[in-house]
Amino acid sequence: MAPFVPDIISDQLNLVVALFIGMGFGFVLEQAGFSSSRKLAGVFYGYDFTVLRVFFTAAITAMSGTLLLGALGWLDLEAIYINPTWLWPAVIGGAIMGVGFVVGGYCPGTSICAMAIGKLDAAIFVGGGLAGVFLFGEFYPLYQQFYDSSAMGAIKVFDSLGISSGLFALILIVVAVGAFAITTLIERKSNPSAPSFGFKRLPHRVAGIGVIVVALILLVLPDRKARLVSMASEPAYMALHPVKVMSADELAFMIMDQEPNLQIIDIRSAGSYTELALPGARNIQLNELFNKEWGGLFSLRHVKRVLVADTESEETSACLIVQKLGYENCAILQGGFSVFKNSILDPTPFVPTGSRWDGDVREFRETARIEINKMILDGKNTTPKETRTEKKIKGGC
Amino acid sequence: MNTKYMNPYLAGFFLGLVLLATIFVTGRGLGASGAVKSIVVSSVHAIAPTHAEESHFYSAYFGSGKESPLKSWLVFEVIGVLIGAFVSGLVSDRLKFVTEAGPRVQPKLRLIFAFIGGALFGIGAQFARGCTSGAALSGMAVLSTAGFVTMMAIFGTGYAVAYFARKLWL
Numbered sequence: 260m261a262p263f264v265p266d267i268i269s270d271q272l273n274l275v276v277a278l279f280i281g282m283g284f285g286f287v288l289e290q291a292g293f294s295s296s297r298k299l300a301g302v303f304y305g306y307d308f309t310v311l312r313v314f315f316t317a318a319i320t321a322m323s324g325t326l327l328l329g330a331l332g333w334l335d336l337e338a339i340y341i342n343p344t345w346l347w348p349a350v351i352g353g354a355i356m357g358v359g360f361v362v363g364g365y366c367p368g369t370s371i372c373a374m375a376i377g378k379l380d381a382a383i384f385v386g387g388g389l390a391g392v393f394l395f396g397e398f399y400p401l402y403q404q405f406y407d408s409s410a411m412g413a414i415k416v417f418d419s420l421g422i423s424s425g426l427f428a429l430i431l432i433v434v435a436v437g438a439f440a441i442t443t444l445i446e447r448k449s450n451p452s453a454p455s456f457g458f459k460r461l462p463h464r465v466a467g468i469g470v471i472v473v474a475l476i477l478l479v480l481p482d483r484k485a486r487l488v489s490m491a492s493e494p495a496y497m498a499l500h501p502v503k504v505m506s507a508d509e510l511a512f513m514i515m516d517q518e519p520n521l522q523i524i525d526i527r528s529a530g531s532y533t534e535l536a537l538p539g540a541r542n543i544q545l546n547e548l549f550n551k552e553w554g555g556l557f558s559l560r561h562v563k564r565v566l567v568a569d570t571e572s573e574e575t576s577a578c579l580i581v582q583k584l585g586y587e588n589c590a591i592l593q594g595g596f597s598v599f600k601n602s603i604l605d606p607t608p609f610v611p612t613g614s615r616w617d618g619d620v621r622e623f624r625e626t627a628r629i630e631i632n633k634m635i636l637d638g639k640n641t642t643p644k645e646t647r648t649e650k651k652i653k654g655g656c
Numbered sequence: 657m658n659t660k661y662m663n664p665y666l667a668g669f670f671l672g673l674v675l676l677a678t679i680f681v682t683g684r685g686l687g688a689s690g691a692v693k694s695i696v697v698s699s700v701h702a703i704a705p706t707h708a709e710e711s712h713f714y715s716a717y718f719g720s721g722k723e724s725p726l727k728s729w730l731v732f733e734v735i736g737v738l739i740g741a742f743v744s745g746l747v748s749d750r751l752k753f754v755t756e757a758g759p760r761v762q763p764k765l766r767l768i769f770a771f772i773g774g775a776l777f778g779i780g781a782q783f784a785r786g787c788t789s790g791a792a793l794s795g796m797a798v799l800s801t802a803g804f805v806t807m808m809a810i811f812g813t814g815y816a817v818a819y820f821a822r823k824l825w826l
Binding site for chain 2: 400439
């Protein structure tokens, strides 16, 4: 699953990737005319809305692609970098940049493009940029407090507005198409040689409709995680897809035998897990099963995977999700954690079933009780809980 | 303008694809101002190392086990931008040493304002943790609140002050 950094693409190779991406970025920007300050400034005066057309189209293209790939499960939306919000610094910084844009006629990216084709004003702009950063650094203590203020974390715009991502995507796309239509009218009125006079009507109308269709798809696109979780929790689905069951005795045996391929996934809350957990069990909550970080663990072959929860129903849902994600070798613990506890760890008095193996079973469970409790105690005393270092992707400017 | 630029919607679509590919492969978006910052940080450290290590702003980049600030994703990306834009200018016959300015402004005044504009962007991009490419565009693609707030602040303010700078462009 994407993104491929940092697991498949190392940090070093990423630098080479950056180089090639930059080449694509620079090429497209220059082709669009972003190497001309007069063209760029036009968006603020109405004689050339190229900036709005390129910027908005790029934003909705990338946004739509990201949402679609996320819904398909091809891109892990939890793993990508979301630039965090420092509210007032963003507003003030943006305002300062707005003045800089109108006065300078470039932004950093476009100034680099223009400099590459020989524009002197762009080179001076870049020089100004270096000076500006230097000035900022020298007087930093004066505003450091403001710089760090109103930190809100990596919040998403649709959460801030209280709507779904699909609805926001639709609204943004509709606003964009509307803006394209209106600004084209303005541009043609104010500039007899407006670039929009060169737009062929039919392809543009078709593109506009196509984009609205995409917006409608995004609106109804279900969140993949939520869809899978609700499907796996539906009694009808669960009845149709029986899962393998592992008895408490079987699991106890494998634990004592130190079966190397045993993979115990404990989906109970962190609190329950810390209080009492089986030796070698990993604590992964239901909605974390989707995370990219477990891909390597789950795709190991020849594992004997068993899911542990408070109830068989919860275990079954988790098992079905793991299977839906494409992994095999999944079983659930018969009766849930409580049955294991009551028969092995802290047993209620043994109830003979009348079978000839009663004696052996009772003996086995007695041994299991002692050994496994000891293993749990040893686990608590020696190995510190392996802190999952989430490899977060670094991003930003 | 007698040069042939690409249709802006098409260019925007391709730019969106470049950004999408970046997010897909690397998990992060595009940027530009960060490279400018890296250059300043490295230069200050090269010229006045003790000052750099003592300053709150620069010191985060230096210390044991830290790589050179120039070995950053954005620096390599920006080198790519220079190459890509140059190639585009080459194939579209737009390579030319020139000072671009509005019809009613002297080139010298234009250059002064270009410098001021650049400096404002350098300062503003620090507060906003990015510029139009890194904070606004890439932020909007991943639907971050910061992306939209920054975008609206940039363009809103731009429109608000455009009247006062009209002699530079009209």
